Amino acid sequence: MNSLPLSPFQLFPSLVVELVVDYVASSSGRSVKESKNDDTHRLPLIPLLWVCRNFRDIVYSRFCTVYELDLSSSPVKAGWSSWPTRLRKMARPAYRLASVVVLRLDQWSMFSGEARELLSNNQYSRGSIPNARLLTLEFVSGRTHTASYLGDTEIIANIIRFAEHLWQMAPAITEVKLPGRDFSGRVRKIDTRHFINLALKLYQYEHVATPLRNPFNFIEAGISDLVTLDCNLDSSLSRRYSVDNDSYAYFLQLTRQNASTLRSLIVNVGSVKNVSSLVRDAGGNYAEYPSLHTLKLCGPRIECDIYNMSRDRPLLPPVDIAKLPVFPDATPFPRLLQLHISISYPFGDDTLFRGNAARLKYLDIQIYPATVDILRKYALFTPASHPHLQLVYIDHMANFQVSPFASPKERMQFLLSIGPHAPVRKIYDIYSKPQFKKIVSLFADHTCIQTLSLPGTCMEFKHIIILVKSLPLLKELCTNAPCFDSIPTCVALPTAPAVVVAMYAPVGARLRRWHFGGKGKYDEIAKCVLLLALVCPNLDDIDASIFSDGEFVRKLQNVYYTQGFESHATRLKKLAFKF
Numbered sequence: 001m002n003s004l005p006l007s008p009f010q011l012f013p014s015l016v017v018e019l020v021v022d023y024v025a026s027s028s029g030r031s032v033k034e035s036k037n038d039d040t041h042r043l044p045l046i047p048l049l050w051v052c053r054n055f056r057d058i059v060y061s062r063f064c065t066v067y068e069l070d071l072s073s074s075p076v077k078a079g080w081s082s083w084p085t086r087l088r089k090m091a092r093p094a095y096r097l098a099s100v101v102v103l104r105l106d107q108w109s110m111f112s113g114e115a116r117e118l119l120s121n122n123q124y125s126r127g128s129i130p131n132a133r134l135l136t137l138e139f140v141s142g143r144t145h146t147a148s149y150l151g152d153t154e155i156i157a158n159i160i161r162f163a164e165h166l167w168q169m170a171p172a173i174t175e176v177k178l179p180g181r182d183f184s185g186r187v188r189k190i191d192t193r194h195f196i197n198l199a200l201k202l203y204q205y206e207h208v209a210t211p212l213r214n215p216f217n218f219i220e221a222g223i224s225d226l227v228t229l230d231c232n233l234d235s236s237l238s239r240r241y242s243v244d245n246d247s248y249a250y251f252l253q254l255t256r257q258n259a260s261t262l263r264s265l266i267v268n269v270g271s272v273k274n275v276s277s278l279v280r281d282a283g284g285n286y287a288e289y290p291s292l293h294t295l296k297l298c299g300p301r302i303e304c305d306i307y308n309m310s311r312d313r314p315l316l317p318p319v320d321i322a323k324l325p326v327f328p329d330a331t332p333f334p335r336l337l338q339l340h341i342s343i344s345y346p347f348g349d350d351t352l353f354r355g356n357a358a359r360l361k362y363l364d365i366q367i368y369p370a371t372v373d374i375l376r377k378y379a380l381f382t383p384a385s386h387p388h389l390q391l392v393y394i395d396h397m398a399n400f401q402v403s404p405f406a407s408p409k410e411r412m413q414f415l416l417s418i419g420p421h422a423p424v425r426k427i428y429d430i431y432s433k434p435q436f437k438k439i440v441s442l443f444a445d446h447t448c449i450q451t452l453s454l455p456g457t458c459m460e461f462k463h464i465i466i467l468v469k470s471l472p473l474l475k476e477l478c479t480n481a482p483c484f485d486s487i488p489t490c491v492a493l494p495t496a497p498a499v500v501v502a503m504y505a506p507v508g509a510r511l512r513r514w515h516f517g518g519k520g521k522y523d524e525i526a527k528c529v530l531l532l533a534l535v536c537p538n539l540d541d542i543d544a545s546i547f548s549d550g551e552f553v554r555k556l557q558n559v560y561y562t563q564g565f566e567s568h569a570t571r572l573k574k575l576a577f578k579f
Contacts, residue, residue: 065097065098065099065100066098066099066100066102067095067098067100067101067102067129068101068102068104069101069102069103069119069124070104070105071103071105071109071115071118071119072104072105072106072109072140074118075122076118076122095128095129095130096129096130096131097131098129098132099131099132099133099134100133100134100135100136101129101132101134101135101136101170101173102136102138103135103136103137103138103166104138105137105138105139105140106139106141107139110158110159110162111150111159112150112155112158113158113161113162115162116158116161116162116165119165119166119169120165124169125168125169126168126169126171127168127169127171128169128170129169129170130170130171130172131172132170132172132173133172133173133174133175134173134174134175134176134177135166135170135173135175135176135177136176136177137176137177252277252278252281255278255287256281256287259287259288259289259290260290260291261291262291262292263291263292263294264292264293264294265278265289265292265294265295265296266294266296266298267296267297267298272319272324272343272344272345275297275343275347276325276327276346276347278332279327279330279332279351280327280330286329286330286332287332288330288331288332288334289332289333290335291335292333292335292336293335293336293337293338294336294337294338294340295336295338295339295340295352296340296342297341297342297343297346298340298342299342299343319344319368319369319370320370321345321373321374321377322348323348324345324346324347324348324370325347325348326347326348326349326351327347327349327351328349330354331354331355332351332354333352333354333355333356334355334356334359335356335359336356336359336360337359337360337361337362338360338362338363338364339352339353339362339363339364339365340364340365341364341365341366341371342364342366342395343368344369344370344371345368345370345371345374348374349374349378350374350378350380353378353380357380357385357386358386358387358388359388360386360388360389361388361389361390361391362390362391363389363391363392363393363418363419363422364393364395365393365394365395365418366394366396367394367395367396367415369403369404372404372405372414375418376414381417381418381419381420383420383421386419386421387421389419389421390422390423390424391422391424391425392418392419392422392424392425392426393426393428394415394418394425394426394427394428394429395428396411396415396427396428396429408431408438408439409438409439409442411429412429412431412439412442413439413442415427415429416442416443416445416446420445420446421448422448422449423448423449423450423451423473424449424450424451425449425451425452425453426452426453426455426478427454428455428456429454429456429457431454431456431459432458433459433460433463433483436458436459436463437460437463440459440463440467440470441466441470443467443470443471444470446471447470447471447472447473448473449471449473449474450473450474450475450476450510451474451476451477452467452471452474452476452477452478453477453515454479454480455478455480455517455518457480458480458483458518459479460482460483460484461482461484461528461531461532464477464479464528464532465504465532465535468507468508468511468536469507469508471508472509472510474508474510474511475511475512476511476512476513476514476515477511477513477514477515478514478515478516479514479515479516480518481517481518481519481520481525482516482520482524482525482528482532483520483521483524483525483528484524484527484528496527496531496564497530497531497534497564497565497567497568498564500531500534500535501534501535504535505535505537506535506536506537507535507536508536508538509536509537509538510538511538511539512538512539512540512541513539513541513542513543514529514532514539514541514542514543515543515544516543516544516546517544517545517546518546522547522552522555523555523558523559525547525552526552526555526556526558526559526560527559529542529544529556530556530559530560530565530572533571533572533575534568534571534572537571539575540574540575540576541575541576541578542575542578543578544577544578544579545578545579547579552579553579556577560572
């Protein structure tokens with residue numbers, strides 16, 4: 001039998017169809033959301049659905065992107081967020097166009113298994129929504145009695161079955177979000193393990209009591225293939241599961257059971273006393289984490305005002321490293337790629353760094369006296385060590401009773417010695433302009449630096465020039481707001497640009513971006529910005545977002561149009577500012 005001839009509209013190029021649809025939508029003068037309750041004939045786009053499949057697909061693609069499923073009520077409510085309510089059945093064939101699925105349910109229906117049954121009974125089965133990439137879970141207040149009689153094992157089993165059904169229904173999902181909470185997880189491949197991780201995080205961020213009598217009963221559920229454990233036990237998980245009480249044993253059990261496959265471990269501790277038990281148990285048995293790539297040991301951060309440091313705050317006593325545990329025979333973290341330490345170093349030897357010097361790529365460390373003592377004692381960073389270290393973030397803005405450094409210069413010398421060949425460095429520290437004048441020459445021994453951040457350091461314009469000269473590979477610089485304290489008086493004259501260019505240019509051939517913040521005189525800062533652009537030929541990205549009040553912009557414009565800068569207008573017009 002001969003097939004029916006195509007409609008002439010079916011032959012239109014897609015671009016033409018899109019233009020027609022957009023024109024009809026704009027000519028209506030009303031948005032689709034405003035027309036949700038209109039009759040069919042009052043929505044101009046609806047007649048296009050019957051023209052041909054091309055028109056229908058374009059209309060659907062405009063409005064059928066977010067598919068909502070509400071399992072918190074019976075019967076299940078479903079539809080498109082931007083589609084007229086009375087016409088939702090008409091868009092049923094457009095499931096394949098959905099890129100986002102919003103699933104609304106109460107926790108207890110997930111724990112009891114009711115949510116999975118609702119999906120099955122409403123024909124949301126394998127491949128129902130094949131192209132959605134994002135799943136948004138919205139947990140609403142619901143019943144509390146339906147799962148109260150269930151045991152931990154049964155609740156976990158129901159979560160697993162629910163997760164498996166979701167991945168069958170929307171197999172292309174690559175991202176899961178929990179709105180209104182401090183977490184969203186993106187993974188390459190969604191599976192049951194990751195959903196269980198999300199469920200555990202949900203317990204952390206909810207203000208209601210978890211139905212699990214003990215969240216660590218995930219251990220008893222036999223989930224030994226968990227690859228990522230992210231437990232902020234001191235602040236996010238329920239307070240009764242802090243590392244400083246008896247439940248820490250459950251946490252240790254969980255980590256040791258998964259030690260062979262664990263890739264990321266984040267622990268928040270109030271003190272360093274319990275960290276050693278991650279390495280060795282009470283029986284003297286060592287634990288090894290052969291797959292661990294990221295280790296974060298977090299503690300209460302010491303907040304400092306880098307511009308107005310208070311001398312009245314209580315000082316932190318130094319830790320006696322002689323009392324810290326040592327494990328000379330252990331190599332617990334042989335494959336670490338990222339190490340974050342925001343507490344005082346918790347061991348009396350080089351346990352954390354042992355065996356991973358050739359692999360470590362990222363180091364974020366807060367400097368305490370005990371940390372300094374250990375790094376010096378074991379000479380952990382030498383010119384030949386850590387060849388692959390790429391990023392070094394150092395925070396020394398802590399207040400100590402006894403400083404391990406004799407002078408600011410010695411302090412900076414030590415900080416620069418940590419990962420001496422790392423191309424990206426961020427050093428949070430406080431140096432006044434006179435102090436920085438004495439230490440700026442130290443950077444000449446670290447010519448490999450490509451990105452440098454010194455957000456707490458006050459410096460003069462000429463010291464920025466010296467710094468840029470010392471670092472020929474520098475591409476990005478972050479400093480405090482500069483000043484002109486020691487620049488010759490000629491900078492105030494109309495010839496200032498010519499004088500500065502003659503004195504310093506050209507420098508920093510690779511410098512492209514400069515970010516600065518802090519406090520200072522706006523007119524001086526504006527001069528520094530424009531003059532640095534003249535001596536650094538490729539600097540074109542200026543981030544001054546800290547000055548968003550408009551006053552700095554006005555000062556910048558005033559300097560820009562003063563005599564002396566006119567001859568450099570072509571160069572200065574290339575600057576891109578971020579305010």
